[in-house]
Amino acid sequence: MAGFVSHFTNRxxxxxxxxxxxxxxxxxxxxxxxxLYCFPSPHLEAVDAGxxxxxxxxxxxxxxxxxxxxxxxxxxxxxxxxxEILKIDGDGRVVLSQSIRDxxxxxxxxxxxxxxxxxxxxxPERFKAHRADAMKRALAVLAAPxxxxxxxxxxxxxxxxx
Amino acid sequence: MAGFVSHFTNRxxxxxxxxxxxxxxxxxxxxxxxxLYCFPSPHLEAVDAGxxxxxxxxxxxxxxxxxxxxxxxxxxxxxxxxxEILKIDGDGRVVLSQSIRDxxxxxxxxxxxxxxxxxxxxxPERFKAHRADAMKRALAVLAAPxxxxxxxxxxxxxxxxx
DNA sequence: TGATGTTCCATTGACGCCCATATGGTCCCA
DNA sequence: TGGGACCATATGGGCGTCAATGGAACATCA
Numbered sequence: 001m002a003g004f005v006s007h008f009t010n011r012x013x014x015x016x017x018x019x020x021x022x023x024x025x026x027x028x029x030x031x032x033x034x035x036l037y038c039f040p041s042p043h044l045e046a047v048d049a050g051x052x053x054x055x056x057x058x059x060x061x062x063x064x065x066x067x068x069x070x071x072x073x074x075x076x077x078x079x080x081x082x083x084e085i086l087k088i089d090g091d092g093r094v095v096l097s098q099s100i101r102d103x104x105x106x107x108x109x110x111x112x113x114x115x116x117x118x119x120x121x122x123x124p125e126r127f128k129a130h131r132a133d134a135m136k137r138a139l140a141v142l143a144a145p146x147x148x149x150x151x152x153x154x155x156x157x158x159x160x161x162x
Numbered sequence: 163m164a165g166f167v168s169h170f171t172n173r174x175x176x177x178x179x180x181x182x183x184x185x186x187x188x189x190x191x192x193x194x195x196x197x198l199y200c201f202p203s204p205h206l207e208a209v210d211a212g213x214x215x216x217x218x219x220x221x222x223x224x225x226x227x228x229x230x231x232x233x234x235x236x237x238x239x240x241x242x243x244x245x246e247i248l249k250i251d252g253d254g255r256v257v258l259s260q261s262i263r264d265x266x267x268x269x270x271x272x273x274x275x276x277x278x279x280x281x282x283x284x285x286p287e288r289f290k291a292h293r294a295d296a297m298k299r300a301l302a303v304l305a306a307p308x309x310x311x312x313x314x315x316x317x318x319x320x321x322x323x324x
Numbered sequence: 325t326g327a328t329g330t331t332c333c334a335t336t337g338a339c340g341c342c343c344a345t346a347t348g349g350t351c352c353c354a
Numbered sequence: 355t356g357g358g359a360c361c362a363t364a365t366g367g368g369c370g371t372c373a374a375t376g377g378a379a380c381a382t383c384a
Contacts, residue, residue, distance in 0.1 A: 022364090081282070249330090254373080
C-alpha cells in the first residue's frame with residue numbers, strides 16, 4: 001500500500017480553506033482516520049500530516065515512557081499538545097489554523113508533499129527552496145567518496161532540511 | 163483512543179470562569195467522568211487535568227510504591243491530596259480556584275494543552291516559552307532510546323513506512 | 325442584607341454543511 | 355479520429371448551527 005505519494009499545489013480561498021489532494025484523501029480513508037492529524041515539523045518550516053499510521057508511530061514512541069514524568073509530559077506535549085486535528089469537509093477541504101499558517105509561512109497557496117505514511121504541507125516557494133537545497137545536498141553526498149553505508153541519514157538525508 | 167489533542171486558548175471572565183474546549187469536554191464525557199480532576203503539575207508551572215483515565219494513571223503510578231512508605235505518602239499527597247475536582251457548568255465552563263491560578267500564574271487567559279490521556283492548563287505566555295523547551299526535550303528524548311539510526315531527524319520516517 | 329457563588333439567558337462570530345461553478349481529463353460513439 | 359457527453363476534482367460562496375463569551379437572575383451563606 002503506497003500511502004501518500006507525489007506532490008500537489010492548491011490554493012486557499014478567502015476562508016482559509018484548501019482542498020486536500022484527492023489521492024491523499026483516498027489514502028486517509030483507507031487508513032481509517034476521520035480528519036487530518038497535523039503538527040509543525042520541529043526542524044522544518046513545514047507541517048507534518050497524516051492519519052492513524054502517523055499517530056501509531058507517535059504513540060509507539062510514547063509507550064516507552066511511564067506516564068506522569070517530565071519526559072513523558074514533554075513528548076506528549078510536543079506530539080499531542082502542539083498538534084491539531086483538522087476536519088475535512090464534505091468537499092475534501094480543510095481550514096489551516098493560524099498557527100499552522102504561521103509556522104509554515106503560508107499565505108495563499110500550499111504544496112502537499114507525499115512521504116509514504118505521512119505527508120508534509122509547505123508554502124510553495126519554501127518547498128522549492130527546500131527541494132533545491134535537498135538536491136544539492138544529495139549531489140554533494142553522491143559525489144563524495146562513499147562513506148559507510150550505514151550513514152545514519154538524519155541530517156544529510158534529503159528531506160531533513162536545515 | 164486519542165483523548166485530548168491539540169491546544170486552545172480561552173479567556174476568563176470577571177468571575178474567573180473559563181470555557182473548557184468543546185473537544186475536551188466531549189472526551190471527558192466519553193471518559194465518563196463528571197467534572198474536571200486537576201492538580202498542580204509536580205514539575206511544571208502548569209495544572210494537570212483530566213478524568214478517569216488520568217486517575218487510573220495516577221493509581222497505576224502509586225501501585226509502584228508499597229503502601230505505608232514515605233514515598234507512597236508523598237506521591238499520594240502530591241497527586242491525590244492536592245487535587246481538586248472542578249465542576250463544569252451547563253455551558254461547559256469551570257471556575258479556576260485561587261491556588262490553581264497561583265500555581266500556574268494565570269490572570270485573564272488560559273491555554274489548554276492536550277496530552278492524550280490528560281491535558282494541561284497554562285498561562286498562555288508561559289506555555290509559549292515552555293513549548294519550545296518541550297519540543298527540544300522531546301526531540302532529545304525521542305532520538306535517544308529507540309536506536310534504529312535513521313531517526314535522528316525525527317522528521318525522517320520512523321522506518322515504518324508505507 | 326450584603327457578598328459570594330451558581331444557574332440561566334443573549335449575543336456574536338466562527339465553523340460545518342450544503343450547493344453552484346470552473347476546469348481538466350476520460351471514455352464512448354459516430 | 356474527432357467531437358461530444360460524462361465524470362472527478364478544485365474552488366467560490368450562502369446559510370444554519372454551535373461554541374465561546376458576557377451579563378442577568380437566582381440561590382446560598384455569613
